[in-house]
Amino acid sequence: MSNKIEFIYLSEPDTIKLGITDAPAWVDVCEEVFGLLAKGDYLMGGPNHNSHGMGIIFPKESPFPNMPVAGPDRRFFAMPAYLGGRFDVCGNKWYGSNAANTAKGLPRSILTVLINDKDTGAPLCHMSANILSATRTGAIPAVATRHLARKDSEVCAVIGCGPINKSCFRHIVTQAPNLKKIITYDIFLDKAQAFADWAKSEFGLEASATTELPEALKEADLVTVAASRLKPLHIESSWIKKGALVMLTGPAKGDDDLWLKSKIVYDNIKLHEAYVEEAYASGDVPGYYAGVIGGPIYTLIDEGKLPKLEDSTDIGNVILGNKPGRTSDDETIIFVACGMAVFDVACGFELYQRALKQGVGQKLLLWDEPYIK
Numbered sequence: 013m014s015n016k017i018e019f020i021y022l023s024e025p026d027t028i029k030l031g032i033t034d035a036p037a038w039v040d041v042c043e044e045v046f047g048l049l050a051k052g053d054y055l056m057g058g059p060n061h062n063s064h065g066m067g068i069i070f071p072k073e074s075p076f077p078n079m080p081v082a083g084p085d086r087r088f089f090a091m092p093a094y095l096g097g098r099f100d101v102c103g104n105k106w107y108g109s110n111a112a113n114t115a116k117g118l119p120r121s122i123l124t125v126l127i128n129d130k131d132t133g134a135p136l137c138h139m140s141a142n143i144l145s146a147t148r149t150g151a152i153p154a155v156a157t158r159h160l161a162r163k164d165s166e167v168c169a170v171i172g173c174g175p176i177n178k179s180c181f182r183h184i185v186t187q188a189p190n191l192k193k194i195i196t197y198d199i200f201l202d203k204a205q206a207f208a209d210w211a212k213s214e215f216g217l218e219a220s221a222t223t224e225l226p227e228a229l230k231e232a233d234l235v236t237v238a239a240s241r242l243k244p245l246h247i248e249s250s251w252i253k254k255g256a257l258v259m260l261t262g263p264a265k266g267d268d269d270l271w272l273k274s275k276i277v278y279d280n281i282k283l284h285e286a287y288v289e290e291a292y293a294s295g296d297v298p299g300y301y302a303g304v305i306g307g308p309i310y311t312l313i314d315e316g317k318l319p320k321l322e323d324s325t326d327i328g329n330v331i332l333g334n335k336p337g338r339t340s341d342d343e344t345i346i347f348v349a350c351g352m353a354v355f356d357v358a359c360g361f362e363l364y365q366r367a368l369k370q371g372v373g374q375k376l377l378l379w380d381e382p383y384i385k
Contacts, residue, residue, distance in 0.1 A: 236261065
C-alpha cells in the first residue's frame with residue numbers, strides 16, 4: 013500500500029475557473045449547510061464546538077520592536093470546522109487582516125482554506141479563499157432572502173458600500189425576482205454612488221445613492237447591512253418599512269424598538285450561545301458584546317426583554333420546516349449572521365470536488381513516504 017500523499021493547490025484564478033463567482037449555485041450550497049447546522053451535523057472550534065475561531069489580537073504597545081501592535085482590523089484568525097452530510101470533511105480558514113493593506117493595493121484580509129481528510133488528517137486541497145469567503149458571506153443573506161423576504165420585494169437598501177456588501181447584493185438579487193430599485197448608503201457619497209452605478213449597469217436596476225440613512229431605508233423591502241466597524245451604525249425602528257427584511261452581516265445598533273418590535277432570526281443559535289458564553293468568560297460582558305454583531309440583542313436578552321436564545325428561531329430550522337419563518341407581509345424580520353467556518357469548508361469542499369472532475373489546480377507532494385512513522 014502506497015503512503016504517498018499529494019494534495020491540490022487552487023490559485024484564485026483556479027477558483028474563478030471552477031465557478032466561485034457563480035452566485036446562484038453558492039446560495040444552494042449555503043442553504044444545505046444551514047440544514048446541517050439545524051440537525052447538529054457539524055463541529056466548530058472550542059469546547060462548546062461552536063466557537064467562531066481563535067485569533068491573535070495584537071497589543072496596543074510592545075517592548076519588542078518587531079511585534080505587531082493593534083490597528084484597525086489588524087488580527088490573525090483560525091477558523092476550524094468539521095461538516096457532515098455529503099461534505100464529511102474537516103477544514104480550516106486562516107486569514108490575516110490589516111486595514112493598512114488597502115494603501116498597498118492589497119485586500120484588507122488575505123485568506124486561505126485548507127480541506128483535510130477527516131480520518132487521517134491528510135490535506136486534500138489548499139486554496140486561495142478571498143473570493144470564496146466573500147462568496148459564502150454574500151450567499152448567506154441570499155438564503156435569508158429566499159426564506160424570509162416578502163415575495164413582492166421591489167426595493168433593496170445597501171447599507172455600507174464595500175466589497176462584502178457588493179457580494180451580498182450580487183447573491184441577494186438572485187433571490188429577489190421582482191427587484192426594481194436599489195438605494196445605496198455610505199458615509200462617503202462617492203462610494204455609495206459608485207455602488208449604485210455598478211448595480212444599475214450590472215443588473216439594469218433603478219439606482220440612487222445617499223449619505224442619509226433614513227432616506228436609504230424608508231422604501232426598502234430588503235436591507236443588507238455590511239458597514240465598516242470604524243464608524244458605528246445606528247438605525248431607528250421608525251426608519252424601517254413595515255414588512256422589511258433587515259439582514260445584518262455587519263454590526264448595527266438601534267433603539268430598543270428596532271429589536272423588540274421585529275422578529276429576530278439567527279444564523280445558528282448555538283453560535284450565539286457560544287458568543288454569550290465567551291462574553292461572560294471574558295470578565296467584560298459589555299466590552300465583548302460591543303465587538304460582536306449580536307451584542308445589542310444579547311443585552312436585551314440578559315435584561316429579560318427578548319426571548320432567551322434557546323427559545324428563539326434560526327434559519328436552519330425554518331428551512332427544515334421545524335420553525336415558522338415569515339408569518340405575514342407586515343412582519344419586520346431581522347436576520348443576524350456572524351460568519352461560520354462550516355460555510356468556508358462547504359464551499360472549499362465543493363471547489364475541491366469540481367477541481368477533481370475538471371482537472372483544475374496544481375498537485376503538490378507532501379511526501380512519497382513519511383520520514384517519521
